[in-house]
Amino acid sequence: MLIKNPKSYELKEHQVTDEITYLNRRELLKKMGYVGAGSLLASASANAGPLDFFGKKEDDKVFARTALDFKAQPQDGSEILTPEAKVASHNNFYEFGLDKADPAKNSQGLKVDPWQLSISGEVNNPFTLGYDDLFKKYPLEERIYRLRCVEAWSMVIPWVGFSLADVIKAANPTSKAKYVAFETLYDPKQMPGQRSRRIGGGIDYPYVEGLRIDEAMNPLSFLSVGLYGKTLPPQNGAPIRLVVPWKYGFKSIKSIVSIKLVEKQPPTTWNILAPHEYGFYANVNPAVSHPRWSQASERRITTGGLFARNRIETLPFNGYGEEVADLYKNMDLAKFY
Amino acid sequence: MWLSKSIVHLASLLPLCWLYYHAINDTLGADPVETVIHFTGIGALNLLLITLLISPSAKRFKQPKLLKFRRMLGLWAFTYALLHLLNFIAFELQFDWSLLFSEIVERPYITVGMAAFVVLLLLTVTSVNRIKKQMGPKWQKLHNWVYIASIAVVVHFYWSIKSDIYEPGIYAIMLAWLLALRKQKIKRWLKIG
Numbered sequence: 174m175l176i177k178n179p180k181s182y183e184l185k186e187h188q189v190t191d192e193i194t195y196l197n198r199r200e201l202l203k204k205m206g207y208v209g210a211g212s213l214l215a216s217a218s219a220n221a222g223p224l225d226f227f228g229k230k231e232d233d234k235v236f237a238r239t240a241l242d243f244k245a246q247p248q249d250g251s252e253i254l255t256p257e258a259k260v261a262s263h264n265n266f267y268e269f270g271l272d273k274a275d276p277a278k279n280s281q282g283l284k285v286d287p288w289q290l291s292i293s294g295e296v297n298n299p300f301t302l303g304y305d306d307l308f309k310k311y312p313l314e315e316r317i318y319r320l321r322c323v324e325a326w327s328m329v330i331p332w333v334g335f336s337l338a339d340v341i342k343a344a345n346p347t348s349k350a351k352y353v354a355f356e357t358l359y360d361p362k363q364m365p366g367q368r369s370r371r372i373g374g375g376i377d378y379p380y381v382e383g384l385r386i387d388e389a390m391n392p393l394s395f396l397s398v399g400l401y402g403k404t405l406p407p408q409n410g411a412p413i414r415l416v417v418p419w420k421y422g423f424k425s426i427k428s429i430v431s432i433k434l435v436e437k438q439p440p441t442t443w444n445i446l447a448p449h450e451y452g453f454y455a456n457v458n459p460a461v462s463h464p465r466w467s468q469a470s471e472r473r474i475t476t477g478g479l480f481a482r483n484r485i486e487t488l489p490f491n492g493y494g495e496e497v498a499d500l501y502k503n504m505d506l507a508k509f510y
Numbered sequence: 511m512w513l514s515k516s517i518v519h520l521a522s523l524l525p526l527c528w529l530y531y532h533a534i535n536d537t538l539g540a541d542p543v544e545t546v547i548h549f550t551g552i553g554a555l556n557l558l559l560i561t562l563l564i565s566p567s568a569k570r571f572k573q574p575k576l577l578k579f580r581r582m583l584g585l586w587a588f589t590y591a592l593l594h595l596l597n598f599i600a601f602e603l604q605f606d607w608s609l610l611f612s613e614i615v616e617r618p619y620i621t622v623g624m625a626a627f628v629v630l631l632l633l634t635v636t637s638v639n640r641i642k643k644q645m646g647p648k649w650q651k652l653h654n655w656v657y658i659a660s661i662a663v664v665v666h667f668y669w670s671i672k673s674d675i676y677e678p679g680i681y682a683i684m685l686a687w688l689l690a691l692r693k694q695k696i697k698r699w700l701k702i703g
Contacts, residue, residue: 235587263541264541273544366584371676374673375673379588462616465614467609467612467613470606472541477536478533478534478538479536479543479546479601481536484603484604484606
């Protein structure tokens with residue numbers, strides 16, 4: 174007899190939508206009045222105007238995304254997904270400009286193939302993943318995660334990718350590996366924000382981030398290579414990005430070229446820029462305000478325009494406390510924000 | 511005159527119609543709330559600076575007619591500022607009044623912005639001819655506070671931004687220049703006032 178010990182984040186059988194309904198989900202969403210993401214994108218490029226998600230130039234080429242083979246995550250319907258067009262047009266990716274709409278406009282030409290992601294540092298088996306490896310080396314699965322930005326807005330996004338732990342295990346870390354340091358591509362020719370301090374917000378590039386090794390090995394820590402079933406658009410961090418759903422969005426570094434296991438806590442970009450505002454841990458925490466705004470609640474971006482009543486309470490660890498709270502058992506999270 | 515005044519009114523009003531039409535229909539990008547707040551905020555600052563540009567230009571180019579536009583531009587600046595605040599209350603905070611009051615007290619950039627708004631409100635209320643006459647010389651003293659308010663608005667903008675210093679920097683330089691043009695007047699005011 175097979176005895177299953179479900180993990181806390183696994184869905185119970187009764188919460189799972191039956192397959193027919195799941196396969197027809199796009200159709201259902203349309204019927205419910207939510208415009209299918211694809212059609213929103215299509216109409217945006219068809220009526221190029223000042224409101225075009227991809228800017229005014231009609232002949233701007235849009236980055237080509239390909240469909241992925243992956244194990245889908247059944248949805249329990251408890252949370253409405255943020256439409257694909259919004260996920261792909263509301264981005265903080267200062268390498269491509271400061272306005273939320275800038276990355277989608279300025280990144281469509283990003284060259285992601287060939288790509289090299291090196292896994293190095295305190296490991297017995299350093300290796301490099303090429304572009305094709307990103308999609309073939311590890312079985313791809315879908316994870317529907319809440320994303321909570323430090324600016325107090327949030328989305329629900331169906332990512333496709335694999336566990337960060339899979340990659341770290343493959344590298345076989347040494348006993349000195351206490352932290353994991355991540356680095357975004359540095360290519361000023363392709364990233365206007367890295368060429369000009371005005372466009373890039375005065376940040377010292379490349380963008381760097383880090384996790385403690387036990388955080389990185391947590392099953393929730395995810396390397397995403399796609400969203401909504403297709404490869405990532407550049408504005409969302411193509412070809413590969415980190416997703417740590419219990420931390421503020423800026424921890425989820427985009428377009429990664431290096432994952433390095435290190436002994437000491439690595440520097441992180443926003444912490445360097447404003448240490449009183451952004452800590453190394455950056456766990457979502459409604460009890461600890463950002464110095465300039467409250468973190469007690471957030472606006473969930475879905476559909477509905479200006480009158481959408483979308484302000485909701487922010488949950489500790491963005492609602493993933495059951496999976497991750499143990500990592501911080503004896504820590505004062507007001508001090509280690 | 512009525513024609514050029516109508517043009518100013520239309521140029522101030524039409525962008526708002528466009529903005530709210532798209533924001534309500536969810537065709538204003540992914541987060542219409544952020545967009546309307548930024549649009550009306552920057553709009554208020556732009557209009558305030560244009561208002562401050564009127565008297566120096568009228569003097570420099572000997573065009574006293576320009577002064578006829580000063581009050582209406584000031585009132586439009588207030589209108590944008592009012593919408594900016596209402597957008598923040600209605601769409602960002604969604605009428606969480608306790609959050610509004612704690613934000614005004616605890617967040618310096620909101621405190622400064624709110625202070626600027628209160629000044630603009632006072633200037634608007636006293637902009638009627640009848641009240642202006644009743645106030646006599648006090649009116650000018652009160653309306654000199656527009657200089658304080660405009661500094662507060664630029665500080666509010668600078669403090670509200672996560673990392674960029676260029677855009678608020680450009681506004682700070684423009685404002686410094688506009689204030690320098692009336693250096694003598696401000697010196698006199700500060701000595702008396």
